[in-house]
Amino acid sequence: MRVKSNRSKVTFRGRRVLPVQQRLRGSAETAFESSHPGEMTSVEDTAPTALDELVELIPRVSLEYLSLQENTITSNGTDEFPVPELFTSLPPIRDLLVTDTSLSQDETAGHCLPLHTSTNRSLFDLNPQGLPRLNQEDHIQFLNDAIQNVAYIAYDAVRPWVVYWCLTGLSVLGEDLEKWRERVLESFLPMQNPSGGFGGGHGQTSHVAPSYAVVLSLAMVGSSESLDVVDRRALWRWLGELKQSDGGFRMSVGGEEDVRGAYCAMTIVSLLAIPLELPSNAPARASGFTSFLDGLPEYLSRCQTFEGGVSGAPQTEAHGAYAFCVLACLCILGPPHEIIPKYLDLPLLISWLSARQYAPEGGFSGRTNKLVDGCYSHWVGGCWPLIEAALNGPQTSTSTRKQKISNLYSKEGLTRYILSCCQEDSGGLRDKPSAYPDAYHSCYVLAGLSSTQYYNYFTGDSDAAGTIDSLDSALRWASSAICRGYESGHERLVDAGDDLAPLHPIFVIPWAAVEECCKHFNRKTGF
Numbered sequence: 001m002r003v004k005s006n007r008s009k010v011t012f013r014g015r016r017v018l019p020v021q022q023r024l025r026g027s028a029e030t031a032f033e034s035s036h037p038g039e040m041t042s043v044e045d046t047a048p049t050a051l052d053e054l055v056e057l058i059p060r061v062s063l064e065y066l067s068l069q070e071n072t073i074t075s076n077g078t079d080e081f082p083v084p085e086l087f088t089s090l091p092p093i094r095d096l097l098v099t100d101t102s103l104s105q106d107e108t109a110g111h112c113l114p115l116h117t118s119t120n121r122s123l124f125d126l127n128p129q130g131l132p133r134l135n136q137e138d139h140i141q142f143l144n145d146a147i148q149n150v151a152y153i154a155y156d157a158v159r160p161w162v163v164y165w166c167l168t169g170l171s172v173l174g175e176d177l178e179k180w181r182e183r184v185l186e187s188f189l190p191m192q193n194p195s196g197g198f199g200g201g202h203g204q205t206s207h208v209a210p211s212y213a214v215v216l217s218l219a220m221v222g223s224s225e226s227l228d229v230v231d232r233r234a235l236w237r238w239l240g241e242l243k244q245s246d247g248g249f250r251m252s253v254g255g256e257e258d259v260r261g262a263y264c265a266m267t268i269v270s271l272l273a274i275p276l277e278l279p280s281n282a283p284a285r286a287s288g289f290t291s292f293l294d295g296l297p298e299y300l301s302r303c304q305t306f307e308g309g310v311s312g313a314p315q316t317e318a319h320g321a322y323a324f325c326v327l328a329c330l331c332i333l334g335p336p337h338e339i340i341p342k343y344l345d346l347p348l349l350i351s352w353l354s355a356r357q358y359a360p361e362g363g364f365s366g367r368t369n370k371l372v373d374g375c376y377s378h379w380v381g382g383c384w385p386l387i388e389a390a391l392n393g394p395q396t397s398t399s400t401r402k403q404k405i406s407n408l409y410s411k412e413g414l415t416r417y418i419l420s421c422c423q424e425d426s427g428g429l430r431d432k433p434s435a436y437p438d439a440y441h442s443c444y445v446l447a448g449l450s451s452t453q454y455y456n457y458f459t460g461d462s463d464a465a466g467t468i469d470s471l472d473s474a475l476r477w478a479s480s481a482i483c484r485g486y487e488s489g490h491e492r493l494v495d496a497g498d499d500l501a502p503l504h505p506i507f508v509i510p511w512a513a514v515e516e517c518c519k520h521f522n523r524k525t526g527f
């Protein structure tokens with residue numbers, strides 16, 4: 001049985017896209033023919049109209065993008081370094097069901113393909129491998145401007161975040177952060193509440209997310225003077241109020257409970273050497289809990305979904321940023337090779353994480369059926385070193401040269417997406433080519449790019465790394481520059497001048513900042 005086709009109704013938009021529409025029509029007819037016979041009777045009368053609508057629904061950008069597949073795409077890599085076909089052509093299998101999501105996907109791929117391939121894809125110089133160079137000077141300028149001049153009216157509840165994003169971005173670009181110390185201290189001090197913790201702005205209620213950003217920022221600008229402005233005793237009491245009877249943490253007193261709360265709280269506890277024992281007035285004591293750690297890994301475990309990803313709270317949708325929060329939190333609680341497989345279905349999680357990287361774009365999406373977005377270069381990209389450490393177990397600097405498992409994702413794809421699609425010509429990094437740059441995306445895109453250039457591994461052996469009751473696991477990591485080639489055989493994709501500084505895989509600040517902060521507070525006895 002064939003579907004009737006009324007080709008005269010189809011309005012073609014131009015000669016360039018004609019072959020694509022013809023191919024779509026042919027494919028759709030084939031698809032209808034192969035449908036279940038019982039369903040064909042009703043389809044026969046309506047199919048031609050539906051098919052016309054399908055073709056009409058596809059916007060111009062999508063048709064132009066699809067038409068690229070009809071022709072051989074000219075790679076703008078050099079002869080020696082051609083752009084791999086994975087990034088110059090569309091996936092071979094295509095679902096013909098048109099939805100808002102599929103149209104957005106087509107549009108995004110349509111924006112990325114030319115940036116991967118055309119010869120005038122960017123204003124940047126190309127490196128010998130045919131990739132745009134990292135526009136470091138303008139990105140530094142963008143972040144220096146953002147930390148001082150961002151519209152803090154709109155960002156009034158996330159002031160410490162803006163500072164953290166800019167400082168982290170500047171640090172991976174090799175900038176000295178010391179010059180910001182005084183201003184950071186001046187800005188943060190009025191945000192600290194006597195009852196413990198920091199608000200997102202002056203006079204605001206304490207919240208664990210900006211408190212996390214404050215602690216990381218203070219660690220980055222260094223000095224014992226800056227770290228000692230935190231009232232750790234009040235912070236301890238306030239964190240005790242956030243601990244819940246199911247093991248998790250609220251974001252603020254009376255606020256929502258999710259895995260961000262757990263990761264932010266345990267980062268603060270770990271870096272500032274806050275006692276693990278719950279304050280006497282902590283509500284969770286009524287449930288028999290005595291420690292911040294009680295019930296926490298079990299709570300995190302309940303956030304893994306049927307897809308294999310991790311959600312913000314039990315029974316909600318899996319999301320890349322929550323996956324990072326859970327993996328990083330677990331890595332604070334114990335050695336990755338012990339604690340991650342104990343509390344998460346690792347094969348299922350790897351399967352879900354693998355599905356987050358798309359071709360031809362090369363970047364990561366945050367959720368199933370969503371678009372690539374530069375910030376997941378960190379939120380999803382940052383999950384992989386933690387997963388690799390869980391699979392590899394403890395390693396030494398010598399054994400690292402014989403890595404057991406690495407490259408679980410395409411570092412080349414992510415590097416290409418970041419350099420070709422996420423750089424704004426005038427500075428700053430962005431979600432995708434259709435978006436404007438901002439401090440948040442600049443931070444996490446650069447963090448993702450940095451992560452592609454280093455191999456992070458857990459050094460503690462299983463006997464000495466401690467149990468879940470000691471929070472020293474997060475400090476038993478090391479990093480080495482990746483000196484192996486990429487999947488396509490390229491020895492390098494970026495020039496030496498575009499090498500970034502490494503970030504700690506769990507705390508996402510420079511390694512030296514983590515070490516100095518922990519050394520400072522571990523020297524103290526009590527508060």
Ligand SMILES: [Zn+2]
Nearest residue numbers: 373374375431
């Ligand atoms: Zn984003």
